[in-house]
Amino acid sequence: MKIATEEAFATEGLMKAYATLLEDGAPGEPGLADMVGRLLKPSNEWTERLAGQLLDLGDLRLTQMDEGGIDRQIIVLTAPGVQVFDADTACALAEEANDILAGAVAAHPTRFHGLAAIAPQAPQRAALELERGVGLGLKGAIINSHTKGEYLDGSGFQPILEAAQALDVPIYLHPRPVAPGVFATFAERQFDGAFWGFQTETGLHALRMIVTGVFDRFPKLKIVLGHLGEGLPFWLNRLDRQFQRSPRNVYHSWTAKRLPSEYFLENFWITSAGHNWDPAVRFCEEVVGEDRLMLGVDYPYEVCKQQVDQSLAINLKDPEKFYELNAKRVFKLN
Numbered sequence: 001m002k003i004a005t006e007e008a009f010a011t012e013g014l015m016k017a018y019a020t021l022l023e024d025g026a027p028g029e030p031g032l033a034d035m036v037g038r039l040l041k042p043s044n045e046w047t048e049r050l051a052g053q054l055l056d057l058g059d060l061r062l063t064q065m066d067e068g069g070i071d072r073q074i075i076v077l078t079a080p081g082v083q084v085f086d087a088d089t090a091c092a093l094a095e096e097a098n099d100i101l102a103g104a105v106a107a108h109p110t111r112f113h114g115l116a117a118i119a120p121q122a123p124q125r126a127a128l129e130l131e132r133g134v135g136l137g138l139k140g141a142i143i144n145s146h147t148k149g150e151y152l153d154g155s156g157f158q159p160i161l162e163a164a165q166a167l168d169v170p171i172y173l174h175p176r177p178v179a180p181g182v183f184a185t186f187a188e189r190q191f192d193g194a195f196w197g198f199q200t201e202t203g204l205h206a207l208r209m210i211v212t213g214v215f216d217r218f219p220k221l222k223i224v225l226g227h228l229g230e231g232l233p234f235w236l237n238r239l240d241r242q243f244q245r246s247p248r249n250v251y252h253s254w255t256a257k258r259l260p261s262e263y264f265l266e267n268f269w270i271t272s273a274g275h276n277w278d279p280a281v282r283f284c285e286e287v288v289g290e291d292r293l294m295l296g297v298d299y300p301y302e303v304c305k306q307q308v309d310q311s312l313a314i315n316l317k318d319p320e321k322f323y324e325l326n327a328k329r330v331f332k333l334n
């Protein structure tokens with residue numbers, strides 16, 4: 001069996017809300033126009049196909065899955081999700097998206113699983129929505145990195161982390177355009193998106209949580225990173241050494257009790273979404289172990305068949321864990 005773990009969808013409601021926000025200038029969200037503008041006004045065959053595939057939770061998706069040999073998808077609301085809106089709008093859109101996704105999962109129980117969209121800008125309500133989503137059969141939460149420039153290591157987001165730990169479900173920390181504070185530097189060369197910015201943004205987010213001791217406070221918290229851990233496996237050795245030698249009276253926010261790699265190898269799982277490249281996947285399997293690496297496609301931003309075919313050429317130590325068993329364990333699938 002093959003389970004693809006980072007697969008996107010959108011709702012009509014979300015698309016309309018993006019359009020409204022962009023008409024209002026989307027203050028504080030400089031990456032939004034580039035990210036979703038192409039979906040709202042497709043300008044070529046590629047973006048037209050993308051927009052249609054995102055909105056579909058039926059035959060179109062199933063056909064693509066069949067062509068690629070994907071048995072099941074773990075489906076999430078596409079980035080940047082509801083995190084760009086005011087709290088009330090975001091909570092309403094998340095609820096609607098979760099109802100639609102849970103409905104699709106119920107209609108295709110052997111093909112679809114889903115993660116709940118939540119609004120981190122309203123942490124208490126986000127925690128309740130995660131609980132409600134899990135009650136609907138969803139398997140965790142999707143958070144698209146920063147929310148208005150803020151990260152999950154901020155104390156205000158504790159209710160979300162508490163809920164995820166208490167419910168024993170993972171948070172999938174997914175990319176989005178880089179934060180407003182650094183946006184111009186990336187945008188100057190159009191690096192704010194998937195080319196480079198997504199990975200630095202999301203890797204930064206995970207590292208912020210690691211060094212500030214989030215996993216000392218929430219030792220059972222499970223985080224899933226796509227795109228082969230957003231580069232972090234490649235850095236673990238250097239991160240540990242830098243962390244060890246840096247004096248805490250200077251690096252005062254680095255309050256974690258243990259080395260960065262220790263948390264990465266206990267609290268994190270990674271997927272190969274959009275990154276099914278033989279040497280990189282084998283390197284990650286070596287570094288994080290066979291139990292922490294799962295297949296991802298990143299449909300519809302990537303083509304199922306292309307990514308699966310690329311994955312089949314990888315000389316994995318344990319293909320069954322990669323394609324099936326790890327996803328079943330982390331997301332608690334039947």
Ligand code: MN
Binds near residue numbers: 006226
């Ligand atoms: Mn993705």
